[in-house]
Amino acid sequence: MKAVAFCGSARKEGNTALLLNTVLDSLAEQGVATELVELAGKEVTGCRACFGCFKNKNQRCVVDKDPVNDCIVKMVEADVVLLGSPTYFADLSSEMKALIDRAGMVGRANEGLYKRKLGAAVVAVRRAGAMHVFDSINHFFMISEMIVPGSSYWNIGIGREKGEVAGDEEGIKTMKTLGENIGWLLKKIKE
Ligand SMILES: Cc1cc2nc3c(=O)[nH]c(=O)nc-3n(C[C@H](O)[C@H](O)[C@H](O)COP(=O)(O)O)c2cc1C
Helix, strand or coil: CEEEEEECCCCCCCHHHHHHHHHHHHHHHCCCEEEEEECCCCCCCCCCCCCHHHHHCCCCCCCCCCCHHHHHHHHHHCCEEEEEEECECCECCHHHHHHHHHHHHHHHHCCCCCCCCEEEEEEEECCCCHHHHHHHHHHHHHHCCCECCCCCCCCEEECCCCCHHHHCHHHHHHHHHHHHHHHHHHHHHHC
């Protein structure tokens, strides 16, 4: 059992990473192998709409000079895919949007690469706009035929400066419960 989390924040080890790590820690306690991939500092470009992935059907994006193809491999190998983004102008970070567009198109070009994997969105926010980010990430999971477990609240943590989200008691509790629910479902599926 394997879970991979992608952090779309432009800053390393920030609030989104902290929230994702909280979910991953809960999964690790349940015997799931975990990995966090931070996109911060890496150039991740958007989809070129060339549809080369539909022509090649090799589970890869034709743009091979950034981390997206490695991310696709990690997604394919995992049972659980967590996508985390900070809220930027009430929307996804551009890194996460680029990953979704390209990994999503490659998935569709290859008979549904992520079909029936578990997926969950995690969002960091200072004040407002997190629901839009949460919904946008879930659009990717739902069109990819993935299964989306929930928590006791939408998977959102509140904080501004790095690490501040640790003080959002309800947000942290939501991430722990999300991890417990993902782990529970994963075991049922693997039985
Ligand atoms: C470009 C940019 C735009 C932002 N837009 C919003 C916003 O629309 N709403 C909000 O509540 N916070 C906004 N923030 C604050 C971040 O969402 C918040 O600080 C979050 O915790 C950052 O997560 P990180 O530490 O993972 O980068 C913005 C931050 C940046 C850098």
